[in-house]
Amino acid sequence: MRVFAPLVLSLLLISRELAVCFESSPRPFDGDRTSTPIVLPLAYSSANYTSRSAEESYLRMRGLRDGVHSAHNARMPLFDDLLTNGYYTTQLYIGTPPQKFALIVDSGSTVTYVPCSTCVQCGNHQDPRFRPEHSSTYEPVKCNIDCNCDKKKMQCTYERQYAEMSSSSGLLAHEVISFGKESNLMPQHAIFGCENSESGDLFNQHADGIMGLGRGQLSMVDQLVEKGAISDSFSLCYGGMDLGGGAMVLGGILPPPGMVFAHSDPGRSPYYNIELKEIHVAGKALHLNPRIFDRKHGTVLDSGTTYAYLPQEAFSAFKDALISNLGSLKKVDGPDPNYKDICFAGAGRDPSKSFPEVDMVLGNGKKLKLVPENYLFRHSKIDGAYCLGVFQNGKDPTTLLGGIIVRNTLVTYDRQNRRIGFWKTNCSELWDRLHITKENSKDPPSSTSSTIDLAPALSPSGSKDNFLPGQIQVGIITFDMFLNLTYRALLPHLKELEVLVAHDLNITSYQVHLVEFTGQGNGTLIKWAISPAATSDFISNTTAMGIIARLTEHRFRLPETFGSYEVVQWNVEPPSRRSWWQRHLWAVGVAISALVMLVFTTLSVWYLRRHTSSLQAYRPVDAAAPEQEMQPL
Incomplete structure (x- = not known):
């Protein structure tokens, strides 16, 4: 797996998942269950509004049977970014009392796992390892006919191997999962993996582990849906080229006006796929057979992969079309000699002035517009230089779209309606505008709605006047x-x-x-x-x-x-x-210093000229010539 220095984890979605416990097909969402969304911000562009179709109206939730109350929204920060880490993490709390972990949000994985205190081969990560003996709610998943078994411990096991040659394995256990102090969602019981071994990028990464958002009964999304905590949907919004951050929503949302949807068929592949028909560069279509994007697993979205990977023919056509639109930009070597990156210098701070727009034409004819930050990354050694964040996917004909493609794009994985939506917005500021409480919200969400209306929060904004009341603005x-x-x-x-x-x-x-x-x-x-x-x-x-x-x-x-x-x-x-x-202290300080230096220099020159003139006018009658040379200048 190709990663960008400093080393980042790019969990390729096209992975081999071995010895999986409970990996039967996921159950469909039960419409009779009450659910509310969970909002998780990623720690750390404007869009034009159009009318919304009737099918994109609110999803109304129904009451839970047997008098069980629905959960509240969970809101929690996520950290890291694609710029320096190659991934985004959220903080989950596991056990009683809670133990904190930074987990990569990964729509290509189906298990949530963290290093266990008994791990014999685990790297040095951000937080201490999970200690089962310190949790009063830890309960091993006992061996049964549906899972592989550790016969010594009589406990179910899991194992994951990824295409970039990293791996994770360990034991499965029931635990209480909490979503942080900012969350209103009650802690939920869920199955997670307690790692006993990891290798490759998983061993070297700074993050503790993985939060599995993929399809499968061990997925955190599937488990929360099964319990009725959320509806069968989640959304991710990654920050742009210069800023990380964004937000994640577990549960249904009201699609913002202008959101573009693509059909996603769970029967097509076990991963989140879309129908991609064409790619346009600077308004011109690449001369490709549309079926090129439908080979093997089709066109797949994976939040745990950093870059984008195209089949060989599609990559060559895309690269050639891009280069033909770059004008006077100069080709330069990449920042890492280990990789043959395609990089160009001379674009300045804003790549949109030098690089063309790219359109991905979906199966229904709708277009997902990509600006340069959606297919480029900054050169780490040359100012104003950028490198192509799209690569050839080796011999694999699958089209793989990683996080770079959806920078500053709200992506809604609407599993219930078998579709994935895209909407351009400023993801780095999204959490600030989503962070509404009962105290500062004029119109709190209805207690009978299973969705969040993101339209006000997602409104294009960049001024402080649009920040919600009660927010502390940092100067x-x-x-x-x-x-x-x-x-x-x-x-x-x-x-x-x-x-x-x-x-x-x-x-x-x-x-x-x-x-x-x-x-x-x-x-x-x-x-x-x-x-x-x-x-x-x-x-x-x-x-x-x-x-x-x-x-x-x-x-x-x-x-x-x-x-x-x-x-x-x-x-x-x-x-x-x-x-x-x-x-403006810095500018004022510089201006004052310059003024003082100017005044001092002027006075000094004036004084020296006057003083020198008077000294030269005075000459003793018997003074020697060398003595005159000793006069101060």
């Missing part, structure tokens, strides 16, 4: 970092460190400001300030939360040459508390 973030590197050794590398800080926090370098730094023994204490982007007066809550999480959870990484670091303290200041002078 500036400051933090003190202690580096295990001496003041003298660090001094020549401060500019390099500033760029590294910006890159690892997923922000631009001009937002990072070194306030002060002082030597302390064998280390250095540095004070940093993070300001909003040039086009905004504030930092979005999602971005701020992602920055703080990376710092406090020690997910911020520096090269070994800088030694180890520790975040001593951090602070957040709302923009409303900052005057014009404070918000």
Whole structure:
């Protein structure tokens, strides 16, 4: 499996799933069950509105039988991004008391698993391993005729092997799954995998494990649907090229106006597929047989795969059509010598000005529009250079669409109606606009509705006036970092460190400001300030939360040459508390410094000229020539 440095996990959907317990065909959603959606934000573009058809109206839920009440919505942050990690994670809590884990949201996997304390071959991940002995609700899944069995423990097992040669295996158990303190959904009993062995990218990744959203009875979605906690649907919304974040919704939503749907046939393949008929580059169709996108597993969506992979013929045609529309852009080597990336320099900060739009024509004739951020990634070593995030899928004729294709796109996996919807929006800000509580919502959702109306939350917005009341807007973030590197050794590398800080926090370098730094023994204490982007007066809550999480959870990484670091303290200041002078402190400081230097230089020149003139006018009668040369200038 081809991944982009730094190493990221790209869980190819086309995997071999071995020794699966309970892997019978998933049961259809029972319409008599009450359900409400679960909203999970990913931690860390505008769209035009059109009329909505009648079939895209609210899904009305029915009451649960036997007096059982339906669950409430669960809202929780997700972290990471495609830019630096290659995946998105959510935080799930397993056991009683809860133990926290960062899990990759993966629509290509059907099991949710985390490393177990008994694991004999597991990597060093973000959180401590799960300890069954510390949970009062842990219950092994006993061996039965439907599963492979560990005969020593008499417990069901699972095993997964992926196309990029990574693998995971372990024991299955019943546990209580919680969705975080921001969630209103009651904890749910579910089956998960307690890992005893992992290899490949799974062993090396920073995330703890996988949250399986695929089709199958062990899938977290299927289990929640079976219990009536959610309707048979979920949605994902990934952030753009420069910002991570977004949101995930477990359960039905009201499709936003203009959402484009594609038919998805669960009988076509065990994965989430769509009908893809054509690809257009700059408005011109590629000369391909439409059946090329329907081979083997067809055209598959996988949230756990980073990039997109086309059959050989389709990839060659796409690459050639793209290159013919690039004008004067210069072809350059890729950032990683291990891969023959197709990269181009000279596009500047905005690739949409140099690269063409791409349309994916669906089976019903509708078009999914792709802007450059949906098929490119930034070159990590050359400013203004971009690389193609679409690759040839080896000898496999399957068309595989990973997360890059759906950046800033709300993707609704409407399993109940056998369709997948696409709608362009600003996913990085979606969670801020979804985060509605009873206190700040003028019209709370009806208790008899099984769907969430996302239209207000998904409205194209970029100004602070559109943020919901009660939201704390972040004007500036400051933090003190202690580096295990001496003041003298660090001094020549401060500019390099500033760029590294910006890159690892997923922000631009001009937002990072070194306030002060002082030597302390064998280390250095540095004070940093993070300001909003040039086009905004504030930092979005999602971005701020992602920055703080990376710092406090020690997910911020520096090269070994800088030694180890520790975040001593951090602070957040709302923009409303900052005057014009404070918000423009950096520019004001530079302007004042320049003015002082100009005045000082002018006065100095004036004084020296006058003083020199007076000295040259005075000459003692008997003064020697060398003495004149000693006069101050």
